[in-house]
Amino acid sequence: MKKIFTPLTDEYLKSLEGMQHAATDDYFYTRLKAKMERNLAQQGWGFKLKPVWVIGSLVCLLALNGFMLTQQYKIKQSTNNKTSPLQNFATAYDQTILSSY
Amino acid sequence: MNEQELIQQLRQGNEPAFRWLVETYRNRVYNTVLNILQDDKEAEDTTQDTFIQVFESVNSFKEESALSTWIYRIAVRKALDKIRRRKTRQKLRQFLPWWMPGENTSTSEPFHHPGILIENKEKAAALFKAIQSLPEKQQLAFTLIKVQGMNYEDACLILQQNVKAVESLVSRAKVNLQKQLEGYYKTLK
Incomplete structure (x- = not known):
């Protein structure tokens, strides 16, 4: 293997000499148990609160909303286009002209 | 208690055995994860997640390696996940600063x-x-x-x-x- 020359890295590595191991405190197990119980309690609802589910539900709602709006618009358009028989009669016999008599 | 007995007891959901495992490995796992993550809060959180995963997936442990190696592997993978998530959040923060205003920037300190x-x-x-x-x-x-x-x-x-x-x-x-x-x-x- 080719010998590499990294004097600065070696010098800075020396600063780790005599390093003590970091440790957690004595209540670590208590906190761990509490977290496990919390996770267990949230298991039923937890997945529904994940961002992917929340965003997915929102997108579904928006799509449904859009669909309803377009349907409503279409119904409105078709009722506007339809004319009643009375209106047809009035147009055919030119009964829409106002008369002073 | 030898390793085989410990694994058996863990598989049976024996709490004293789990506690023994946590007390034996917690500092070693915490120290490894702290050196990787360089953040004490994230290291504590990752150490907890490691033991939770050990507890939940001990039944799928195939015993192809020592129990300690398996635990370390989980810890390192979890620490790596944290680093990746941290990088993603940093990128997001760069582009959308209003998205995470209270986010601490531990890597810059x-x-x-x-x-x-x-x-x-x-x-x-x-x-x-x-x-x-x-x-x-x-x-x-x-x-x-x-x-x-x-x-x-x-x-x-x-x-x-x-x-x-x-x-x-x-x-x-x-x-x-x-x-x-x-x-x-x-x-x-």
Whole structure:
């Protein structure tokens, strides 16, 4: 293997000499148990609160909303286009002209 | 209690056995994860998640490696996930600062390992900062071997790589660190 020359890295590595191991405190197990119980309690609802589910539900709602709006618009358009028989009669016999008599 | 008995008891959901496992490994796992993540809160959180996963998936442990290696592997994977998530959040924060206004920027602050001697604190903090800029695999290999003081054999089992690959990762990390530290050294002058 080719010998590499990294004097600065070696010098800075020396600063780790005599390093003590970091440790957690004595209540670590208590906190761990509490977290496990919390996770267990949230298991039923937890997945529904994940961002992917929340965003997915929102997108579904928006799509449904859009669909309803377009349907409503279409119904409105078709009722506007339809004319009643009375209106047809009035147009055919030119009964829409106002008369002073 | 030998390892086989311990695994059996863990599989049966025996709480004293789980407690024994946690008490035996918590500091070793915490120390490894702290060296990788360089953040004590995230390290504690990851250590907890590691033991939760050990408890939940001990039934799927195939016993192809020692229990300790399996635990370390889970811890390292979880720490790596945290680093990736942290990087994603940092990118998001860069583009959408209003998205996460209260987010702490732990990576920009120097990390002071609690076990470093006072006279070495500054140099160690510079080294830890430089380690953070290494590519993932180099960062893990260098941290486990040079910072944690693990032997190559154990590190290879945890990283699931052969000795040559790990040696290569460590030497490339040293070269990259040399460049990083040269830049830091110039700013001191």
